[in-house]
Amino acid sequence: MATIIPNARGGKIVSYKFRAFLGRDEKGKQIARYLTWTVPEDMSPAKGRRAAEKAAELWEKQVQFEYEQDVHNPERVKAREIERARTPFSPFVLKDWFPICVDNGAHKPKTVSFYNDTVKNIVAYFEKIPLQQLTAIDIQRFIIYLRTERGFAPQTVHHHYRTLNMIFAYAQKQEIILKNPMDKVDPPKLVKKPVDAFSPEAARSKSGTVPAMARSMAIPCVMALHGSFKFNFETSEFICIIVNAS
Secondary structure, X not given: OOEEEEEEEOOEEEEEEEEEEEEEOOOOOEEEEEEEEEOOOOOOHHHHHHHXXXXXXXXXXXXXXXXXXXXXXXXXXXXXXXXXXXXXXXXXXXXXXXHHHHOOOXXXXXXXXXXXXXXXXXXXXXXXXEHHHOOHXXXXXXXXXXXXXXXXXXXXXXXXXXXXXHHHHHHHHOOOOOOOHHHHOOOOOOOOOOOOOOOHHHHHHHHOOOOHXXXXXXXXXXXXXXXXXXXXXXXXXXXXXXXXXX
């Protein structure tokens, strides 16, 4: 049974300290759990003692069960340690992720500079929130902030989304976070730029300047790159959207 130690104040027992012995570790050191139970103010000393004994019994069964679960599944312990951790977002990104994953000599200076500018916006927004506490909702609000308050173009917003994906994927791989909040964040939509197609007359005028073999080879290339073409049912000819040959 759990050990119960009374704690008196002003000649009155105000609380009890519970101690449950669970076993010994690999070095023979005792493994124990502790809990302080407060006596209700309107309870007499005798009733308080009985209530404390009952509470200690229930608590001991619970911690014993939890301990046995941990012994059989060590991942539970690791998961709790990760959840209790408080890793500041800004130092992790600037001192760990960026130098290891971006500014590591494997990327061109232009690429490093691009990510550096993107990271500045991300860090400025999330710097006060621990990495383990960031949620998908926090990230969705950030994306809306970039789009509305900062007025960033869809492509720029998407770059920030991709950078956050990389940051949290690395944090999860290093077991700094248990779950990746980006898994619940939909990618921001990109606006597709319209492509101007040649009119049938313009296509015929251009086709005369392109060798027949080049025209036949251009069709599958345009289809593969743009997935867009026209077919003239009167002449049974494909009309390519873009033909650039001399």
